[in-house]
Amino acid sequence: CAKDQGRNTYHYFKPEMDVHALERLMLENALRRAIERHELVLHYQPQVAADDSRMVGCEALVRWQHPELGLLQPVQFIGVAEESGLILPLGNWVLASAARQLASWQARGLDLLMAVNISALQFRQSDFVDDVRRILADSGADPAGLELELTESALMQPTPEVLARMNQLRELGIRLALDDFGTGYSSLSYLKRLPIRRLKLDRSFVKDVPGDQEDVAIAMATLSLARDLGMDVVAEGVETEIQRQFLAERGCPVMQGYLFSRPLPADELRRWMDERGV
Ligand code: C2E
Ligand code: MG
Numbered sequence: 001c002a003k004d005q006g007r008n009t010y011h012y013f014k015p016e017m018d019v020h021a022l023e024r025l026m027l028e029n030a031l032r033r034a035i036e037r038h039e040l041v042l043h044y045q046p047q048v049a050a051d052d053s054r055m056v057g058c059e060a061l062v063r064w065q066h067p068e069l070g071l072l073q074p075v076q077f078i079g080v081a082e083e084s085g086l087i088l089p090l091g092n093w094v095l096a097s098a099a100r101q102l103a104s105w106q107a108r109g110l111d112l113l114m115a116v117n118i119s120a121l122q123f124r125q126s127d128f129v130d131d132v133r134r135i136l137a138d139s140g141a142d143p144a145g146l147e148l149e150l151t152e153s154a155l156m157q158p159t160p161e162v163l164a165r166m167n168q169l170r171e172l173g174i175r176l177a178l179d180d181f182g183t184g185y186s187s188l189s190y191l192k193r194l195p196i197r198r199l200k201l202d203r204s205f206v207k208d209v210p211g212d213q214e215d216v217a218i219a220m221a222t223l224s225l226a227r228d229l230g231m232d233v234v235a236e237g238v239e240t241e242i243q244r245q246f247l248a249e250r251g252c253p254v255m256q257g258y259l260f261s262r263p264l265p266a267d268e269l270r271r272w273m274d275e276r277g278v
């Protein structure tokens, strides 16, 4: 029995695993302190309308301004945040910061959407809706400008509880979007039952259009599915004019990607908006 277990568990001393575990622990502790010390920052990536390229909103994306290592990207710390549960305080900080930015736009009369990523763990907390309600109230933002991006993994089992939670969020006036659409295991039959306003076409399907016939098929199927279900679409990762034109001609209403702008710190976003007259 001990022999069987040895294959998959760490009963035997393996130095490289200990180093790995130690690194993770140090990263976790550093991240915990970073949240307390306000080392996290949000960058904002504009989303633009396909027809006239006007800005319609943006996605808030977290970064970690590490005092020694510089600016860290989500890929470097979101995994540890998820595994350690730190994604919960991190996620609330992101939501509160994004809601404050949204409120300040609204105070200037700007009608823009703020999209915020919500991890599956966050969404599954029984007090998630209460947190969102409180954070919104504290910020003074109109909920109509807030869009929560959920992933297929958060909605994998659309239990009555999950559906009820989504409806509560919608009743608060918030919009829901499905992020990275096409990469998970969404069953098309449950999509129609969920109160989702937008699908975000994953950038892996945008990357090789119009050259790759399979990606073209997936992009077009997503656009027509969304249309038939009465949902909007945002294409992620639009980098070239050729991609933009292809998607626009096929009715994709909103786009996001380096072609328009990289994710920007708040002050640079302000300048980007000023230059465009937003
Ligand atoms: P995502 O939500 O799918 O965000 C889009 C990612 O694509 C961002 O990466 C963005 O910088 C990148 N991107 C945008 N346009 C382009 C493009 O034209 N080309 C390429 N190659 N990439 C583009 P980022 O900021 O590194 O974030 C990665 C992921 O980390 C996000 O994917 C999201 O899943 C997660 N994440 C980021 N911020 C948060 C957060 O506040 N909370 C949670 N739970 N997850 C977050
Ligand atoms: Mg997202």
Ligand code: MG
Pocket (backbone or CB within 6 Å): 179, 180, 200, 202, 203, 236
């Ligand atoms: Mg995405």
Ligand code: MG
Pocket (backbone or CB within 6 Å): 179, 180
């Ligand atoms: Mg993603």
